[in-house]
Amino acid sequence: MTPLLVALFAYVAALAVLGPRLIRAWQRWQSAAPRLGLVLWTALATSWVLAVISAGLAAMAQLSGGYGLAGLLHACLRALLTILGVRSFADAPAAIALLGSAVVIVRLVAVAARHVRRTRRHRELHRQALRWSSPAVVRDGVRVAVVEAEQLAAYCVPGRSSTVVLTTGALQRLVPAERDAVMAHEIAHLRGKHHLVLGWVAILARAFPFVPLLKAASQEVARLVEWAADDRAGRRHGNRAVARALAVMATSGRKSAAPVPKMALAAASSGVPERVKRLLQPRAAVRAARWRIVAALSLPALALVAAAAVLVPCATADPTPICSGRPSIAESAHL
Numbered sequence: 001m002t003p004l005l006v007a008l009f010a011y012v013a014a015l016a017v018l019g020p021r022l023i024r025a026w027q028r029w030q031s032a033a034p035r036l037g038l039v040l041w042t043a044l045a046t047s048w049v050l051a052v053i054s055a056g057l058a059a060m061a062q063l064s065g066g067y068g069l070a071g072l073l074h075a076c077l078r079a080l081l082t083i084l085g086v087r088s089f090a091d092a093p094a095a096i097a098l099l100g101s102a103v104v105i106v107r108l109v110a111v112a113a114r115h116v117r118r119t120r121r122h123r124e125l126h127r128q129a130l131r132w133s134s135p136a137v138v139r140d141g142v143r144v145a146v147v148e149a150e151q152l153a154a155y156c157v158p159g160r161s162s163t164v165v166l167t168t169g170a171l172q173r174l175v176p177a178e179r180d181a182v183m184a185h186e187i188a189h190l191r192g193k194h195h196l197v198l199g200w201v202a203i204l205a206r207a208f209p210f211v212p213l214l215k216a217a218s219q220e221v222a223r224l225v226e227w228a229a230d231d232r233a234g235r236r237h238g239n240r241a242v243a244r245a246l247a248v249m250a251t252s253g254r255k256s257a258a259p260v261p262k263m264a265l266a267a268a269s270s271g272v273p274e275r276v277k278r279l280l281q282p283r284a285a286v287r288a289a290r291w292r293i294v295a296a297l298s299l300p301a302l303a304l305v306a307a308a309a310v311l312v313p314c315a316t317a318d319p320t321p322i323c324s325g326r327p328s329i330a331e332s333a334h335l
Contacts, residue, residue, distance in 0.1 A: 005055065005058050005059065008051055008054060008055045008058070009055050011051055012048060012051045012052050012055060015044065015047075015048050015051075015213055016048060016211045016212060016213050017212060017213075018213075019044065019048075019211075019212055019213025019214075019216055019217065020212050020213065020215075020216040022044075023041075023216050023217070023220050026040070030220075030224060030227075031227065031278060034224045034225075034227035034228040034231060035192075035224075035228050037220070037224045037227075038197055038221060038224045038225065038228065041201070041217045041220050041221055041224070042197055042200065042201060042217075042221065044213065044217060045201055045204050045213065045214055045217045046200075046204070048211070048213055048214070049104065049108065049204060049208075052100075052101070052104050053101045053104050053105060055101075056100040056101030056104070057101050107207050107208070108203070108204075108207050110207075111203050111206050111207040112203045112207075115199060115202065115203050115206070116199075119159075119199065120159070123157055123158070123159050123264075126157055126264070127157060127160075127161060127163065130145045130147070130157075130163060130165065133147070133148075134146055134147050134148075134165075139164075139183070140183075140187060142162065142163075142164055142187050142190060143161060143162065143163040143164070144163070144164045144165075144166065144183070145163055145164070145165050145166075146165075146166055146167070146168060146171065147165055147166070147167050147168070148167075148168050149167040149168060149169055150167075150168075150169045151167055151169050151252065152167060152169045152170045152173055152174070152248065152249045152252040153165075153166075153167045153169070153170060153249070153266065153267075154166050154167070154170055154182045154183075154185075154186055154249065154266065154267040155186065155264040155265060155266040155267065155269075156186040156187075156189050156190050156264065156265050157264050158189070158190055158193075158194075158195040158265065159195070162190045164183060164186040164187065164190070165264075166179075166182070166183075169252070170182065170249065173248060173252065174245055174248060174249075177237060177238075177241045178241055178244055178245035178248065179245075180236075180237050180241070181233050181234075181236075181237040181238070181241040181242040181244075181245045182233075182242075182245045182249070182267050184232065184233035184236050184237055184242075185229045185230060185232070185233040185242065185245075185267050186229075186265070186267060188228065188229040188232035188233060189225065189229050189265045192225070192228060192229070192232070194225040194228070194229065194265060195265060197221060197225065198221060198222060198225060198265075201214070201217055201218045201221045202218055204217075204218070205217070205218035222270070223270075223271055223274075225265070226269075226270070226271060226275060227275065227278065230242055230246075230275055230278070230279060234279060239279040239280065240279075240280070242279055243275075243276045243279040243280055245267070246267065246272050246275060246276055246279075247272070247276055249267060249272075250272035250273075
C-alpha cells in the first residue's frame with residue numbers, strides 16, 4: 001500500500017471524527033465570512049465522500065495488480081466475479097475494496113434520487129396552490145405571492161418559477177423598511193442558490209448518518225445560508241432593519257405556527273436570537289477570516305490531490321505495472 005493511499009485512508013478517518021471539532025474552532029471565522037464558510041464545509045463534506053470512493057477503488061486496483069486502463073477494468077471485473085462467487089477467493093481483498101466503493105456510490109445515488117423526487121413534488125404542489133389562491137407579481141425580477149394568514153411568515157420556494165411568499169400578517173405588522181429587508185433576505189436565498197447547497201449536504205448526511213462530520217456540516221450549512229442571506233439584506237437595507245424584522249416575526253411565531261411548507265427557506269425559521277445578536281454586534285476582521293478559511297480549504301484540496309495521485313496512474317495506458325509490485329495478469333499466464 002503506497003504512502004498516498006495510506007494518507008487517503010487517514011484523511012477519511014480523521015475528518016469523519018474530528019470534523020465537528022473543526023466546526024467549533026472555525027465558528028468566529030465563519031461569522032465574519034459566511035459565504036466562504038459555505039464553500040469550506042461543502043468542500044469538506046464532498047471531499048470526504050470522494051476520498052472514501054477513491055480509496056476503495058485505489059485499494060482494489062493495487063490488491064488486484066491492475067495497471068493501465070485495461071488492467072483497472074480487468075481488476076474491477078475480477079473483483080466483481082469474486083463477489084458473485086464465480087472466481088476463487090484469492091481476490092477477496094480486492095473484491096471487498098470494490099464492494100465498499102460500490103456501496104457508497106449506490107447509497108449516495110439512491111438517497112439523492114429520493115431527495116430530489118420528494119423535494120420537487122412538495123415544491124410543485126405548493127406552487128400549484130399558490131397559482132390557484134395567490135396570483136404572483138414580479139418584483140426585482142422575482143415572483144412574489146401574498147398568502148392570506150394572520151401569522152407572520154416570509155419564505156421562498158426555489159426551483160422552477162422561484163417564488164417569494166409573504167403572509168398578509170407580515171405585510172400588516174412589518175413597517176416598509178422591515179418588509180423590504182425580509183424580501184431582500186429571501187431573494188438572497190434564491191440568487192445564492194442556497195437550496196442546492198442545503199440539499200447536497202442534507203443528502204450526504206442522510207446517506208451516511210453515522211459520520212459525525214456530515215451531520216455537523218449539515219447543521220452548520222443551514223446556519224450559514226441564513227447568515228449569508230442576512231448579510232446580503234443588511235448591505236442593502238441595513239442590519240438594524242433586518243434584525244427588527246427577524247425579531248418581530250420570531251416573536252409572533254411563538255403564538256401560532258406560521259404556514260411555512262416543507263422544502264422552503266423561511267426568513268425566521270431558526271436561530272433568530274443568534275442571528276439578531278450577530279447583526280447588531282461589530283464583526284471580526286473579514287480579511288483575516290478569509291485567509292484562515294482559504295487555508296482550511298487546503299484540507300479537501302490535498303485529499304483530492306492524493307486521490308488523483310493514486311488513481312490516475314491506474315488509469316494510464318502505460319503497459320508497465322505502476323500500481324502494484326505484483327506481476328500483471330498477462331505475465332502470470334506465461335509463468
